[in-house]
Amino acid sequence: MVVEFDPTQKTKTNLRSHYPDKFLDKTIPDTVPRFCFPEEELTFDGYDENREKIVEEFSFILTVMDGSRRFGFCRRYRSRKGDVKPFCNVIISNWSSFSLFQQVMDVIDLLPSEEVIVSFLKLLLSKPFPAKEETVAVELNVNNEKSNTFRFTRSSNPYEFLDYVSYEPLFKTCSVKTIMLLFSALLSESHVIGIGKTLPHISACMNALTSLIYPFNWQHVFIPILPKQLIEFVEAPMPFLIGMLSDAGPLLEEREIEEGTLILNFDNDTFIKAPAVIEETLPSTLATSLKRNLTRLKTSEIRGQAFNQLVAHIFLRFWVDIFVNYRTCFGTPQGEHNFDVQKFIKSRPKQMLSFLQKFERTQMFFMFIEEQEQLSAASKL
Structure with a gap:
């Protein structure tokens, strides 16, 4: 899809072209443009x-009627001279293989005309989506x-x-x-809002946050960049993780936001709104180890993909220490494959008890265990 920013339009955006010609989800044409240009006015503040010329990448997630998710990958183009109308190329997919989509966008940038781009997309979409390591x-x-x-x-x-x-x-902007x-x-499935000046920065920070909880998945509302037109989402009673541009900050003051909501400015590492006392509910020994390892990595000279891999490994280590041998808690004397939560909690050290009693009531824990139960049952067939 190609979306243009047009300040003369009431919606500020215009869907210039798209492929395929027909949308499987009829809400896409109305929904996607506002996520490509969530601002009501384009500025260069923070750049x-x-x-x-400004070329910026970011992503968003759409939740459709059946509860499934669609992933949007955007590459947006702007010029300070104003000689070219701002536009955004966006790929909507059931997959979140953004590095693959970057390769596709790189080729689209090289092609000379919209006609050639359509021919390219037609050929590409005729191929099955590649498996890991596979080349198309x-x-x-x-x-x-x-x-x-x-x-x-x-x-x-x-x-x-x-x-x-x-x-x-x-990690560069936050302690x-x-x-x-x-x-x-x-992990407490709270209400969290992050704000920042630029789309790439806020999108990067929000996506990084959700990946910290791997192998668990955030099961509630997740909007990396919230368009101003959808500001009412911040009043939702259910847990959410929402990113917003700084210029939408004043609108938050007009909204009735749930008590206990965290609002963080990613640009200066400052909590705009937070409970009087922000609790760290993590097991103390593991929290100390996590803090030590993250501080050591943050102050090191390691950067790039090696840095990313180490951050992922440090947080995964946190979960390994908690869930070690958890598979022994699957199964019942009757041969069922249910997970015995109480048996698992009792098997862990006392210092983890308070954390696990709260965590086992979360939706992310429930969905993770349900998936593992299905795998356990399938392995016995």
């Missing part, structure tokens, strides 16, 4: 003054010249989300203490 090849004739072959490879990374999610923006408080809030 490098020496950059004449598309042969395309450009300008009636010799055919070009474009290859797209899906990541082999066991943590595929790390090919797009970067922890560096989050380890703040990150641990946010981690604790997510």
Whole structure:
């Protein structure tokens, strides 16, 4: 899809073109444009003054009627001169393989016309979605010249989300203490709002936050970038994780937000709104170890993909220490594959008791265990 920003339009956006011609979900044409341009007015506040042309990447998630999710990957183009109308190329998919989508966007940038782009997309979409490590090849004739072959490879990374999610923006602007408080809030399924000046920064921080809880998944409302037109979402009673641009901040003051909601400014690591006392509900020994390892990594010279891998490993280590041998709690004398929660909690050290008694009531725990029960049953067939 190609979405233009047009301030003369009431909605501020215009759906210029899309492929395929028909949408499987009829809400897409009305919904997607506002996520591509969540601002009511485009500014260059927060961007490098020496950059004449701004190309920015970010993502969003849509929840459709059946409860499933669609992932949006955006590459947006703007010019300070104003000689080109701002526009955004966006891919909507059932998959969150953003590194693969980056490769597709790179090719689209090279193609000379919309007609050629449509031909390319038609060929690409005729291929099955690749498995991990698999490469898809598309042969395309450009300008009636010799055919070009474009290859797209899906990541082999066991943590595929790390090919797009970067922890560096989050750790660069936030202290380890703040990150641990946010981690604790997510595990308590609280209300969390993060704000920032630029779309790429806020999108990166929000996506990094949700990936910290891996192998669990955030089961509630997750909107990396909330359009101003949907500001009422911040009054929702159910847990949510919402990102917003700073210029929407004043609108929050007009809303009745749930008591206990955390609102963090990612640009200066400041809580705008928080409970009088923000509790870290993590087991004390594990919290100390987590803080020590994250501080050591944050102050090191390690950067890039190695940094991302180590952050993921540190948080995964936290879960391994809690859930070690949890598989022994599957099954009953009657041969069922249910997970015995109380048996599991009693098997863990006392210092984990308070945390686990709260965590086992969360939706993320319930869904994780349900998936493991299904796997346990399937392995016995």
